[in-house]
Amino acid sequence: MVELIDGSENVSVHGIFNWILLLAIFSVITCIGNYIGYEHPIGDSLVGMGILSLITLIGVWMERKLPLNISSIIYISVIGIIIALPIMPTSSFVLHYVSQVELLSIVTVFLAYVGIGMGKSWNEFKALGWRAVIVTILVIASTYLGSAIVAHIILVLTGVPV
Amino acid sequence: MGEGIISNNDDSTTDVQHIYRNKTDKRILKKNPWKDYGLHISVLVLVIIAELIGPIEINLSKSVSVSIMPLLYTMVLGLIFYLAKPITWIQRKQARVAEGAMMLFIGVLIAKLAVSSGQSIHLIFQMGPALMLQELGHLATILIALPVALLLGFKRETIGMTNSIGREPEVAVVVDKYGFNSPEARGIFALFIVGTIIGTVFISFLTSISVSLLPLHPFAFAMASGVGSASMNAASLGPTLAAFPALETQIEAFAGFSNLLSFSVGIYIVIFIAIPLCEKLYSILEPKIGRDAIIDEDGGE
Numbered sequence: 001m002v003e004l005i006d007g008s009e010n011v012s013v014h015g016i017f018n019w020i021l022l023l024a025i026f027s028v029i030t031c032i033g034n035y036i037g038y039e040h041p042i043g044d045s046l047v048g049m050g051i052l053s054l055i056t057l058i059g060v061w062m063e064r065k066l067p068l069n070i071s072s073i074i075y076i077s078v079i080g081i082i083i084a085l086p087i088m089p090t091s092s093f094v095l096h097y098v099s100q101v102e103l104l105s106i107v108t109v110f111l112a113y114v115g116i117g118m119g120k121s122w123n124e125f126k127a128l129g130w131r132a133v134i135v136t137i138l139v140i141a142s143t144y145l146g147s148a149i150v151a152h153i154i155l156v157l158t159g160v161p162v
Numbered sequence: 163m164g165e166g167i168i169s170n171n172d173d174s175t176t177d178v179q180h181i182y183r184n185k186t187d188k189r190i191l192k193k194n195p196w197k198d199y200g201l202h203i204s205v206l207v208l209v210i211i212a213e214l215i216g217p218i219e220i221n222l223s224k225s226v227s228v229s230i231m232p233l234l235y236t237m238v239l240g241l242i243f244y245l246a247k248p249i250t251w252i253q254r255k256q257a258r259v260a261e262g263a264m265m266l267f268i269g270v271l272i273a274k275l276a277v278s279s280g281q282s283i284h285l286i287f288q289m290g291p292a293l294m295l296q297e298l299g300h301l302a303t304i305l306i307a308l309p310v311a312l313l314l315g316f317k318r319e320t321i322g323m324t325n326s327i328g329r330e331p332e333v334a335v336v337v338d339k340y341g342f343n344s345p346e347a348r349g350i351f352a353l354f355i356v357g358t359i360i361g362t363v364f365i366s367f368l369t370s371i372s373v374s375l376l377p378l379h380p381f382a383f384a385m386a387s388g389v390g391s392a393s394m395n396a397a398s399l400g401p402t403l404a405a406f407p408a409l410e411t412q413i414e415a416f417a418g419f420s421n422l423l424s425f426s427v428g429i430y431i432v433i434f435i436a437i438p439l440c441e442k443l444y445s446i447l448e449p450k451i452g453r454d455a456i457i458d459e460d461g462g463e
Contacts, residue, residue, distance in 0.1 A: 037213035056269030080276025107396035115240020117261035146302025148386035154292035
């Protein structure tokens with residue numbers, strides 16, 4: 001856990017090159033999975049992944065280069081929302097290609113990396129014991145259900161049709 | 163007291179971003195992560211296997227079914243790859259690279275959700291009240307998990323363990339408020355680690371069962387899927403999309419927006435409402451139902 005809080009490092013051109021290559025690898029794997037699972041043409045989905053990778057790249061670059069204290073998640077969300085707005089000229093191009101990449105195809109690849117990455121926490125997990133597991137399960141279940149039930153009540157009160 | 167809260171708040175917002183930035187930078191900027199081709203080829207193989215098997219539906223009873231999505235196979239197989247002795251090309255170093263790369267790939271996932279949100283922006287405005295108020299639904303965890311944690315023998319750890327779902331931003335808030343070596347921080351570290359290992363799998367099953375059992379609005383499930391980390395969001399979206407295939411874009415839009423709110427508005431709810439509420443409930447309940455401390459025998463450092 002000590003890794004959570006230690007010093008920052010500088011971004012170089014070399015670093016950006018690493019980001020681009022990683023995103024390219026990720027895109028190719030996702031498009032192959034997207035083709036096998038959903039039979040979307042690889043060419044179109046590669047363009048879609050290219051758009052998403054570019055948004056990511058701009059977001060992480062802005063987080064590090066701009067003096068504002070804003071997380072890349074926020075930059076990426078804002079850029080993604082803006083270029084897809086129905087009034088934007090970019091909208092039809094972006095939607096056509098990005099819709100070729102299924103969300104679940106991206107997630108499937110993403111979680112493979114997560115699975116390998118979380119192997120590191122395995123020994124700490126085993127040491128924590130069953131009480132921590134029970135509390136964690138309760139925390140996740142009650143947060144999820146609490147959120148779903150409140151959302152449902154508000155949706156019904158504001159008259160949103162199912 | 164008031165000043166303390168405000169300064170804590172500033173520090174924690176800075177910390178939240180540093181966690182992501184440092185992890186990513188340290189792992190992937192110094193080394194050349196793409197050279198770890200064993201790692202990437204393994205991921206490709208896992209993805210091909212998972213997509214070829216496809217989703218499996220298990221009927222628990224007539225009305226309740228659990229769907230297991232390819233995303234769960236790749237995650238569990240990834241963990242097995244790391245733990246399996248014969249697989250020598252996936253070691254601690256690769257796990258660190260995978261973790262750093264994952265921080266970058268979250269961006270692609272967020273970008274995809276953002277594009278869906280942009281496309282359905284009118285719906286987001288229309289559903290504004292539900293999206294904002296469901297964040298308060300997260301507080302249910304305090305009312306349910308805190309008494310149980312006390313009954314199980316946790317002490318001050320309960321305040322860290324039950325204030326929220328305990329992903330990176332909340333860990334930063336608790337560490338910042340109570341200090342790295344405090345029992346509260348120990349509590350949220352435990353939650354963080356257990357959540358990392360079982361959270362994604364558990365929320366996927368929970369969603370499957372909830373979607374087939376509870377008669378809630380499809381958008382409510384979509385908003386609830388955004389409660390935790392990006393991977394938990396993703397794992398919960400799988401069964402939700404499978405249950406309501408006609409509403410794909412809207413569900414993605416709400417899930418993405420709700421996850422964004424969890425990361426931005428959510429930490430302020432934790433700072434200003436959840437932690438004070440935990441403290442209050444702890445001071446009321448601990449003398450009544452608290453047990454002898456178990457932390458020593460139970461392996462907490």
